[in-house]
Amino acid sequence: MWKKLVKNKASLFGLCLLVMFILVAIFAPYLAPPKWENEPYRIPRYGWGPEPVPPSAEHPMGLTQGKYDIWYGVIWGTRTAFRVGLIVVGLSSLIGVTIGSISGYFGGKLDEIIMRIVDIFMSFPFLIAAVVFTTVLGKGLNNVMIAMITFYWMNYARLIRGNILAIKEEEFISAAKASGVKDWKIIIRHVLPNTIFPVLIQASMSLGSVVITASSLSFLGVGAPEGYADWGQMVSFSRNWLLGVPGDPLHYWYTVFFPGMAMILFVLAWNLIGDAFRDILDPKIQA
């Protein structure tokens, strides 16, 4: 599998990007030393005025609205992106897989109840639900994550349940059941290994869109607090400078370019890898 991942040019590119982002995240304290030791995610400001300042030797990516250092924000924003993406996708898939496999495996009344609860959660448009819940919980990244997990797990639950239903009647499961193996052991040993791959693909692909959604919340004004190292917010800082000045639409290009590119490449990396994963793991296509 690894070989295939590396052989495909697109996924190799994705992989390289991802490795680069991981390195940036790890070495953030060296690439952009924090001004406040205990608040590394707070972007330092170099002045109090609103107008952005173009890149210079001192600030290689310039200063965005409010004189926040873009380089610092992009570097530490990488950590934020990983944190948001991995936590939201990790926890919601964990919750989803647990609930979904219980529902699918045991079936009957339990399945019915769980599926109705899933229906209820699915009845909210994701973005609106996340906005509502974040506003109720109060602004901040942690609350954004909680809100997103609350309205994201059902996707995984449905997916795994569907897959389990498909293989539940297969011989090896019935055989295990007949021989008196405990239910949870059957789920972990036999059911999950045969149904988990679609979930993994889904997870890797949604990692990117989760980061986009989180930044959309920042854009709508309910995400990360002002000045927090978060790409979405940095892009929204550029929002009112994007159209430049008359005669020079690209006057403030750096305010959107660097954080925007970071976000696009990050999401792209996950999507490329997810795409490749799908091709590799989908046995039907391999033939």
Add this chain to the structure above:
Amino acid sequence: MLQYILRRVMLLPLVIFGVTLLIFGMMQMLSPYQLLGLYVKSPEELRNQNLNALIEKYGLNDPIGKKYWNWLTNLAKGDLGYSESANMPVLDALKARFPATLELALFAVVPVVLGGIFLGAVSAVFHNRPLDSFIRIFAVVGWSLPDFVFGLFILMIFYGVLGWFPPGRLGPAAEMIVLSDGWRAFTGMNTIDAILNRNWTVFWDAVRHLIGPVLTLTYLWWAYILRITRSSMLDVMNKDYVRTALAKGVPDATVTRKHVLRNALIPVTTVAGIMVIGLLGGVVIVETVFNYKGLGLLAATAAQQLDYPMVLGTTMFYAFMLVVVNLLVDLAYAFIDPRVRLE
């Protein structure tokens, strides 16, 4: 089949009940003073306001049971409450804003689905060749773009630089016509109303205003449909009957059209249905960027301002719509796939 539909419809109130309970539960995490933020919007407005009198007046301190009961009894009378953020009754706001969003979604669905299917089919046919890679990267980049960034770019290029596609729903000239007494609003969707009123000025103006957001949505959502069409086609292409057809010497194009595409479209239908819901809910950002006064913008504003009659109203509306669309998807599924036997 009828039984199945009945069952689905019967479940609707249950789901909606759960939805409202969930929202009500969430709103309980707020203090009365926080809910007051809806009525007193900035420190400058505090002036001589007696905050406790306001809390009393709007019943913000009532126990949850009472609030919920009030809401339910009003609902029975067909009254969804008054929305402070939209400044009109919730029901009127929903009625007024829904056609706008539906219009946008319908205009977006066509290029997204048709374009997506076309690109997906091309991609599958040219599996693992440069064209396939190109289309896929093109689509994946779209999928990776944050909607607000791309939307602002479109606005910048097509309005800022070229001046072609302005934001909003109608320009002042067309708006004058729509607001005049001679105009009949049949559907609330400007393009359709314009056709029914036989007024081409309004029609073209409405279309002009739709292009920006539609363009944005189209590019962002292509990857979604493309991916499913492609993998579904590849899936079908490997099926025995296709191989048989090919082996028999049936021309490639015919096989693709007759056997592959048709069968590959089954999952695409499901996804397209879900996508309509996704579009209806997911246009929040695009509506914000293009100042398109639709349901998504309404819901987001209400959510930010903690306007809970409106939040309850929209979610209920969405829940209702979701069930209806899911039903339609199932019907479409039965129509396209003759093998489906519904119990």
Add this chain to the structure above:
Amino acid sequence: MKPNMKWWALAAIVVVLALVVLVPNLTKDTKSTQTATAPVDKATPAAQTTPVQQSAAKGAPDKETFVYVTIGGGPDSLDGAYSYDTSSGEVIYQLYDNLIQYDGERLDKFLPMLATEVPSVENGLLSPDGLTYKFPIRKGVKFHNGATLTPEDVEYTFERLMLSDRAGGPCWMLIEPLLGTMTIEEYAMQKAGVDSFDKVDAATLRQVALDVMDSITVEGDYVVFHLAKPYPPFLGVLAKGSSWGAIMNKEWMIANGAWDGNPDTWVKWHDIAKEDMVAYSKANGTGPYKLKVWDQNNIQVVLEAFEDYWQGPAKIKNVYIKYIDEYNTRKLMLEKGEADAIYVDPQYLSQVAQIPGVVTETKNEVANRVALFNETIPVEGNPDVGSGKLDGNGIPSDFFADVHVRRAFAYAMDYEALIDEVLAGLGKRIVGPIPSAVEFYNPNNPVYNFDLKKAEEEFKKAFNGELWEKGFKMTISYNSGNDVRKTCAEIIEANVESINPKFQIDVRPVEWATYLDNMTAGKTTMFFMGWVADYADAHNFVQPYMHSTGAFAGYMGKHSVDRAKAKYDALVDKGINNVDPEIRREAYYELQRLAYEDVTAIWLYEALKPFAHRDWVKGFQYNPICPANYDFYKLWKE
């Protein structure tokens, strides 16, 4: 499945789809816009029925149409007895006229309007004791529906307003001078001697209405206001620019279901929901514009010139006020000439100023912004005060009760950076609670200037030197989204922390709703506030900031309230209860001096209001007290 099953399924899809599309519209015609047609209006349908075709071509603006794009969600209510926000005031301003008006951009001189003279002691219309104001009512003024203005209309307008007195509304401004209490309910409760409005008996309620009706009377062509106590700002309360002074048409109001003038029934119309009030979304005023539509779906207000306006019809015939929060959209509309004027945040004014053909101006505002201290902070479960003790890991409850701490903070604020950088020059320093445009402002009042040395000295004196030894840790919160407040907090943070490494300040954003919650619970440490004038008088500023019952007193802690009771209350009362300008001046100068000496707040700045419009817009003037940024009646396009 039989073959024809397909077609059934297809038909089902079509039917359901059609239902989904049409259901919202089957019930009734969905032009759920609020069309404002007065009943008699049918007589002049010509202007309404024919859609006006116009070319929005670049560079050739339609001279009769004005498009103004601002922010927010539109008006709250168009009823002068309800609305208390500038968005509503802006529209009401165009629809209604008041008894008197300000002279252009001046705040100290009034001109007649619907009254033919401005009452003064000299012309005998104001009694020397300041208790009786007589307004001669202009004859021949037409309402939008064709009715003629009478003194009874004026009388009814204010009586209805006082009795309707909505909670948190603007009506106190008439109730206070005319009845002596802040609310009508309070007045009724006092009269009945009970502690709840529900317990007031019917007879007393009737008496309350009769008292209200006695306080405003008609004498021939005059309307007479009988004040309960001298109230120097009274003319300012009534002058154009105040929505609560907008004159309505009695007959039309009653015909549409407003209070019928009967003293026994007024409670039915008292403090009702805004959408149930008659003039909520309809209007029949005497102003230069008629309400064509308040289109809540598209969030815009469309106005149409009133051809029978008593001062002659307006040159701009159609006005569109649109509400668009997205700055880029507004800017592009101005750039394309689709908008004639837009609202611009101060920080983007320099961008807009570079657009060819766009004029930007700044005007004074009668409003100021301050940072207030909470001198008695509850420490129980309050994360903002750390340990809640003077031990270097928090602040004690009475941290800001020490005048040296307050003074040190006032010295640590970099006022110049705030105004020049954060506000991009769109601000002015203030010396105390009274803004510069208002009478009795003392330009020579002492102020604190940014001085870290002096701040250090003050910190060393605070808590007998203990604070300097131990240090402190606290949080300053601001309502998120307000960048200026955030930056103010950060400037204080950076400067205070640079004085002593043991001083630690955190800056924390909270939602506006939560901010409100914390503030009302008195839990904040320091908080940012602003005050926009109701009327242009010093009293309107010293009362909220300094009186022990002022709007902000409750959030500033017991220590501060006690000091206000001891030192400021008498002065505030002296200022409002005297008509003699010299006595008033004395009181207000003393209050401004005390505001400096006691550092009751960090007096930050008064903002300059930015304006941006196309250069073809002529006749622009702005009165700082006025809620309308543009007085369309006075404008024309070239």
